[in-house]
Amino acid sequence: MAIDETNPRLGCGRSIDEVWATINQPPTAHENGCAPCRTARGSLAKLAEAARTLRDNDAEDPSLQPHHAVKDAIMNLARAEVRRGNRLPVFQSGQGGITISEQAITSVIWFGTDALPGVRGRRCRVHADPATADALRPAGTAGISVDLRIAVASDTDIPGTAELLRQRIITMITGHVGLNAGTVNITVEDFYDV
Numbered sequence: 001m002a003i004d005e006t007n008p009r010l011g012c013g014r015s016i017d018e019v020w021a022t023i024n025q026p027p028t029a030h031e032n033g034c035a036p037c038r039t040a041r042g043s044l045a046k047l048a049e050a051a052r053t054l055r056d057n058d059a060e061d062p063s064l065q066p067h068h069a070v071k072d073a074i075m076n077l078a079r080a081e082v083r084r085g086n087r088l089p090v091f092q093s094g095q096g097g098i099t100i101s102e103q104a105i106t107s108v109i110w111f112g113t114d115a116l117p118g119v120r121g122r123r124c125r126v127h128a129d130p131a132t133a134d135a136l137r138p139a140g141t142a143g144i145s146v147d148l149r150i151a152v153a154s155d156t157d158i159p160g161t162a163e164l165l166r167q168r169i170i171t172m173i174t175g176h177v178g179l180n181a182g183t184v185n186i187t188v189e190d191f192y193d194v
Contacts (some may be wrong), residue, residue, distance in 0.1 A: 010036040016044075023048050057162045068192070072120065078108060088128045088144060088179075102126045105177055109146060112172045116165055118153035122189060129182050144173065145183040151190035 009015055012034045019031070019040045031037040058064050087099040099150040105126045128147040146169060152158060166184045173181040 010034075012036050016040060020044055068120075072114065076114070086128075088126065100177065100179075105173065105179070106145065108172050108176050109148065109169055112146065112168045113150065113165060114192055116161070116168065118156040118161060119165060120149055120151045120192065121148065123149040143180040143182045144179060145185070146173075147185045147187075149187045149189045151192050152188055154191045154193055159187055162188070 010019070012030075014034075014037060016032075019037060022028070023041065024046050027038075027041060031041055086102045088105065089103060102125075106124045108123050109124050109126070113119055113124075123145045126144050127147075129143045148165075148169070150165070152161060166186060169184050170181045173179055
């Protein structure tokens with residue numbers, strides 16, 4: 001008879017995983033009458049309580065709270081992993097065209113936003129906007145509009161910072177992507193302490 005080491009069994013034949021799956025529920029009639037199950041439940045209950053205590057203590061300890069830079073890095077990764085978004089036309093001609101994903105443009109915007117002191121990007125949407133195509137660029141070159149939501153440090157000059165951010169985004173989109181950023185709407189939706 002082969003022994004399955006990946007799924008240990010108690011003397012009664014039940015899997016330890018079966019006991020663990022119901023540790024937060026009252027014991028079954030079998031568990032009440034089975035010595036191996038009672039012993040396993042007792043040990044697992046102590047383990048569950050120790051894990052709960054550690055988790056609660058960690059949640060209350062300020063030294064274990066992640067620094068905002070860690071949260072920002074996680075959010076940047078999450079943004080990058082979200083769907084690539086719509087494909088926006090960069091250039092259209094009679095023989096085809098070039099498109100870029102909304103996510104690629106948004107990454108450029110996040111980079112410019114997060115590099116500005118006192119500003120944290122929250123949400124960003126990019127839309128194709130043929131009305132903002134630049135007359136100085138080749139025919140068929142598209143333009144875009146941007147809706148950006150941010151949080152700012154509590155001591156931030158909001159109008160000045162928003163205008164600086166707007167100009168930075170326009171410059172970065174033009175320089176790095178080759179599109180004309182017509183409208184850049186910035187909404188401050190939250191404050192944070194420095």
